[in-house]
Amino acid sequence: MIGVTHIPVLCEEVIQNLVSAEYSLFVDATVGGGGHAHHILERYKDIRLIGLDVDEEALSIAQEVLRGYGERVKLVRGNFKDLKEILNGMGVFSFDGILFDLGLSMYQLMGGRGFSFNDDCLPDMRMDDRADLTAYDVINTYRYDVLRKIISEYGEEERAHKIARAIVEARKKRPIATSRELAGIIFRAKKKRGKIHPATKTFQAIRIEVNRETKSLRTGVSDAIDMLQGRGRIGVISFHSLEDRTIKEIFKTSTVVNTVTKKPIRPQRNEIRNNPSSRSAKLRVAEKR
Numbered sequence: 001m002i003g004v005t006h007i008p009v010l011c012e013e014v015i016q017n018l019v020s021a022e023y024s025l026f027v028d029a030t031v032g033g034g035g036h037a038h039h040i041l042e043r044y045k046d047i048r049l050i051g052l053d054v055d056e057e058a059l060s061i062a063q064e065v066l067r068g069y070g071e072r073v074k075l076v077r078g079n080f081k082d083l084k085e086i087l088n089g090m091g092v093f094s095f096d097g098i099l100f101d102l103g104l105s106m107y108q109l110m111g112g113r114g115f116s117f118n119d120d121c122l123p124d125m126r127m128d129d130r131a132d133l134t135a136y137d138v139i140n141t142y143r144y145d146v147l148r149k150i151i152s153e154y155g156e157e158e159r160a161h162k163i164a165r166a167i168v169e170a171r172k173k174r175p176i177a178t179s180r181e182l183a184g185i186i187f188r189a190k191k192k193r194g195k196i197h198p199a200t201k202t203f204q205a206i207r208i209e210v211n212r213e214t215k216s217l218r219t220g221v222s223d224a225i226d227m228l229q230g231r232g233r234i235g236v237i238s239f240h241s242l243e244d245r246t247i248k249e250i251f252k253t254s255t256v257v258n259t260v261t262k263k264p265i266r267p268q269r270n271e272i273r274n275n276p277s278s279r280s281a282k283l284r285v286a287e288k289r
Helices: 011-018 035-043 056-065 067-072 080-089 135-141 144-155 160-173 179-190 200-211 213-227 241-253 269-274
Strands: 025-028 048-053 073-077 095-101 228-238 257-259 282-288
Touching: 011 035, 011 095, 011 228, 011 282, 025 035, 035 048, 035 056, 048 056, 048 067, 048 080, 056 067, 056 073, 067 073, 080 213, 095 213, 135 144, 135 160, 135 179, 135 200, 144 160, 144 200, 160 179, 179 200, 200 213, 213 228, 213 241, 228 241, 241 257, 241 282
Parallel strands: 025 048, 025 095, 048 073, 095 228
Antiparallel strands: 228 282, 257 282
């Protein structure tokens, strides 16, 4: 998207804790607009990088951002849940370091794809437009009990029952046709504002359901750990507690990695001031034994 700039979060912290001059191959499992990849390639002149993303628009932007690095970069459209299959198909069976950045990009939030509360468009929320399930399907066809469970578990929303009931009641009159309309239904169901938009947790939950994010994360991170070289590092930037707990558990129970970050690395005040969307970011890092 022309005129939209996505600022990579915790960029210096990623470089300091996740990359080494001794590395030869780094994998960016969520390359997005190429922000982290650009800084890694710029800082370490001998590193090659493979970037994955399911979002075709993000990949086209990354292609432009990283064009100057030539053959040092290979970009592939694919979901990190298929990391092992994709890399093995390229003849790659191990790598030195890998990053997962689980946040939404500005391209997605401002792309008219239903991720934003203000989108007057069909609630889509697919990161991969080849997938069948959309947010429209979830909010207009899922039973009340299934909606409530998704909103409660994936959104950690304490008013999940009220929101699910409000969605079901609203769609009886007509299908919920836009993300803005959905946000309004949630706002009225919650009846109060907090520090974040009232619809934040529910939108998060629906997005996770649409993209099967929890299962994909467990599969992708586990396969990444398997493929890491000895002393290689894996880093995951998460933006909500469900993701963070998942990563903490995987690192803690793994028998082949040591957790480097006993507590997650958080953005400094100046980064939050310059990029407010970074405020909830947490980086956890582990190293292969």
